[in-house]
Amino acid sequence: MRTPASLVQSFHQLLSPKRLAILEAALIGLVAAIAAVTLKQGVYWLGEWRLRETFIVPVWLLLPGVGLAGGSLAGFLVEHTAPEASGSGVPQVKAALAHVPIALNLRVALVKMVSTLLTLSSGFVLGRQGPTVQIGAALAAQLSRWVPASPDHQRQLLAAGAAAGLAAGFDAPIAGVMFVIEELLQDVSSLTLGTAILASFTGGVISRVLGGPSLKLGFNPLAHQTVFSPQQIPFLLLLGILAGVFAALFNRGILATLRFSRQRVRLGLPMKIGLAGLISGLTAALLPAVFRDTTNLQVFLTMGTASWQMTVGTFVFQFILTLVACSAETPGGLFIPSLILGAALGHLVGMAENTLLAGQGQPVLYALTGMGAFFGAVGKVPVTAIVIVFEMTTNFNLVLPLMIGSVTAYLVAERFAPGSLYTHLLELKGIHLELEAMGDGLWARLTAAEVMEKNVETLTSQMTLDEVFQAFSRSHHRGFPVVDEGRLVGIVTQSDLDKVAQQKLSGNALLKEIMTPRPITVNPGDTLSQVLYLLSRYKLSRLPVVDRRKLVGIITRSDILRVESDKLRGGPDRVKPRAEPSYVVYQTRSPATGRGKLLLPLSNPQTAQGLLKLALAIARERNYEVECLQVIPVPRHGSPAEATVNTTTSRRLLAQAAKQAKVWKIPVHTQIRTTHSISQAILEAIQDCHADLLLMGWKGRTSTPGRIFGDVVDTIIREARCDVILVKMGKGFAAMQENNSTPGQASIHALLHLMQLKRWLIPVAGGPNSRYAITLLPALVSLTQNPDICLCQVFHPSDQTHDTRILEQDAAFLRQRLQKPVTTVPVCADSVSEAVIDMAQKDQCDVIVLGASREGMLQQAIHGNLPEAIARHSKCTVILVRKAVS
Known part of the structure; x- marks a missing residue:
């Protein structure tokens, strides 16, 4: 039986890239819509059962009990199956789009759906639209694993899945695209827009066909047409200010309660969410029946007939219980709570206008405007907020009020609580997207021509194998392009040399018998993102750069790491001059009596003594010689072979090492190298002295963004061809x-x-x-x-x-x-x-x-x-x- 991956790969082979992108977008929209409708119907059915049971079982027992049980079960499922499914899901998608390695796959989608179904049907005052964003993105990410795709295309599929999820959740295809552009991706390239629009449209339409309207309002938008007049502008500005202030308070409250919960509440996720469900159930049991279901609250606030006491109570109820749910990292979204809070504020402003203007106010207009204003201020997506409310009501008279209220609320909220809420939620987990986006932007901006090495050592296909072996022994390179008459005809690496023994070839055989013909190549204009994709997909360490089959350069993983390292250290966007080989300025040799060699780089005099003693102990145990290395970095604009350096301190340190080794009766060689790159100098020393083992000190942490061990050690542990x-x-x-x-x-x-x-x-x-x-x-x-x-x-x-x-x-x-x-x-x-x-x-x-x-x-x-x-x-x-x- 064929797997989904093999089926998708078959489609991939039959279709052109453009047609495949259209098929992928439509498929993502379809699957996201089915997931959103399933979640919607599941929440509706279980929620209706919970409300029906209140007529049989006392509410003070049923609602808290269901909240506790549903929350605990959802927390257990998330904690033990997919921790990435906690919270609203939007921050996880935003991080994944910034190339943060957060799991998004079929497992996360299923756990998110089930856990959200449990919490929302148990009475939590959260929404399902945030989770559908993560579900859509996770399903798209699963598809991208079945179809080999470049990093850029995988990112675009993720964005399309997120757009389809939001569109299916709100029945708002345009809003799905706008949210992705405004908050998640900040990318308006033609491919991204085309994929996201098609997926979002498919998801929104299918969701409407299969599940009906996503949100219920207290009036018929076709029969009840609001009217905008200039006299409403002061009240709309007031609504925008109030929405901005309370949205800022709402965002700060979420971050504060979440921080408090993580630091002070020593409970597991099931107990936290269960406790939040218990509190929500107890609160709902003490209030009128309208507070027991978020759908009823939406209808209640948009009817225009609620009293101000009930409206204030709704606002306080929704505000506090949303903070309670968020503090427990409950699976559920913030979109619906934001809309309800905004509708309550808008209704209050509409009632104030109605009182001041002797019955001339329109509470419904202000309730709908408040929905957009509060939602836009919380998510910092004013354009998306305008589009969502407009698509729900299809009322053109709401556009100007929405623009006034949403923009005002956004500006006020940005003043009191700057930055995206989702970005701040990620920062609580130690994820800072600015650094990640920097790396991705660099890969998208730079091309192979800007990073490649132009002076390439090449071989010809007519060289004998004896000459090839001599070329490898003279060079520190582990592979050579094979060029005949200026045209690339193949590539040969050290692994190809194994064919000599396997095929029992003589030294007079020609290189063309073992080289790899028609190698994978890149063009000078290809981005580093495309280069990385090819290196990873075909498990290569280098790629020739060709222009109409003419070899113009070669690019390696080390070249890309060097550029990224320079950028992470705060360098400019332009590529620095390529590092030249290191140069030995001082060297001492001892008798070569060991069975192997241990290379010991020494840099810090405070740790050199301890590392040296450990190296000598290992060398005595293994009968190794020890090669002590001192590296002196020089500026890139100068050649290491011509740089003037003071070696007094380095020679003194090496002399102490030699004296210590003499007592141990272990052969010790010393050398000092000048270099542009410390890691490159160490790698070259490994190659030159044929080191079997490298021993290095490590401070156990790094302050360099994007690095685990630090610039030097990261490179060494990746590329050193010794233990x-x-x-x-x-x-x-x-x-x-x-x-x-x-x-x-x-x-x-x-x-x-x-x-x-x-x-x-x-x-x-x-x-x-x-x-x-x-x-x-x-x-x-x-x-x-x-x-x-x-x-x-x-x-x-x-x-x-x-x-x-x-x-x-x-x-x-x-x-x-x-x-x-x-x-x-x-x-x-x-x-x-x-x-x-x-x-x-x-x-x-x-x-x-x-x-x-x-x-x-x-x-x-x-x-x-x-x-x-x-x-x-x-x-x-x-x-x-x-x-x-x-």
Whole structure:
């Protein structure tokens, strides 16, 4: 049976890109509409059941009980199945559109639908339109996973899904598009608009056909036509000011209560939402029946007949209970509460005008204007607010009142509560979209021609394999374009050289027999976004840049990382001059007697002593030589080979390292390099000295936006073709730093006893780096006298299997190698990092040994990274291990 992914890929092969985009947009609109109608009908049916039961069961028992049960069940579902489905869902979509790695998929869509159905039908005073935005975007994101698409196109599909979700929720196709443009995407490119418009139109029309009108008003908009007159302008301005003030208070209240709930209320999500449902149910039970359903409130306020006491009560009721629900991160939207609050304010202003003008006022006009004004001020989307109310009423006489009220409310709200509410909600989670948008904008602005390396080393297809091997040995490049008569005919990489042995080719064979013909290429005008898409989709490290088959340059992942790094450090948008190779200005050599080589970059004199002693200990255990490296950065406008530098301090540090190594009787080589890029100099040193292992210090945190370990270490851990060990020095190193005496003939055990590295904690995950950390551990703990070793494996509560086979296998391996006891501890926790930190603090561990994560560093930068989180919050030493990349 064919999977949905294979079916979609078949369509992808049959249709042109433009036709496929039309099909995708229509499909997204259809699916979003079906989801929105299903949610609407489900809320209506369950809500009607709840109201009918109030005639049988006492309301003081039924309403709080249903609110508690429904809220708790929804919270349990969200917490244990899809935490991304909490809240309104709009902030998550906004973050995803800014390339923040937040999960949006079929699982999130289903959980969002069910949890919203439970909360709204249980009496929470929230809306379903915000959730339909996330549901539509999540379904579109799932589709984009089935269809290979560039990052730009995936983003456009997400925007189309969000637009379709809002359009289906409000039966307002134009408003769906406007909301995406005004709040979520800030992009008006032709493809984005076309996809979003088609998806939004499809979603709005199908939703109206299948489910009828989305919102119920207290009057017939076709029969009741409001009239606008200039004398209403002062009252409309007053309404705008009131709506802006209360909207600002509303936004600040949501942020304040949410912050208070997270910091002070020590309850799980099910209990929080259940408690909010209990409060909502108790409040509704004490008030008239009209307050028990948001649909009744909409009708009640737009009829124009409500008393001012009831209107004020509605406003207070809706305002407070919305804050209560939001403080618990209840699945549900803010659109409907905003509309009801605005209608209440507008109705009060309309009643005031009616009193002052002796019955000449129009409360209905002000109620509808207030809906748009309050909604626009809360979401900071005045144009969307105008369009939504207009599409609901189809009354042209409302356009001018809506413009006056909405713009005034927006300006006032921006004065007292600046910025988007959804952006502030993301900031509470540590997500700052400005940084993310910067990176995406940079990728969209820069082209391959601006970043590529123009001076490309090339080979010809007629070269012999012996000549090819010599070319690779002379260069630090891991691949070469193959060019004949100026035209690109292929590419050869180090992996292609494996074909020589597999095919048993002689050294006189020609390069064309092993090269990759017709390689993937890019044009000079292609954006970095397109380049990244091709690099990721085909798992490449470099792409030739061709202009009508003529090779004009080459672009690598390192080039893109360099540009992004320059921008994140606050550099200009223009591309800086490409870094030249580093240059060795000082070098000493010792006899090459080791079986391998350990490269040790030294930069900080305060940590150099501790890193050196650890490097020497590992080198003695493995019979390695040690290469100590000092890197001196020079400005990019000058050549490293011509720069004038002072090497006195660097040579003194290296001399101390050589003296220490002499006592240990370990060969130590030293070198000083000048460079434009520290990471590039280290990578070149690895290549030149054929290092088997790189040992570097790591401060355990970084202040550089968008980086996990920092600019240098991020690049090294990605690209170094040797084993890497990062060491964050904890309290155990303090004693060693203070004691600078040489060990003489003392044992290594005595040295490590000085370092106080006795209690070792090793989280087991089963990945290649985690496994490598286990195999490396005997060499590390053999340096410690009577080490206390504990292996732990963290299981998520949703994982019912708790398979500890990997844990027991690793423990058996260590017991056999060390002939010492090894403790195993399976742990059940939501967060791996928090569980490891708690264990380290509880057991007073001295060292935590981690395998580096296999996922992309930049993708993890938003939500945090496991090694970074553990190192940041642990006071002990943290050692991060990563196998050599192939």
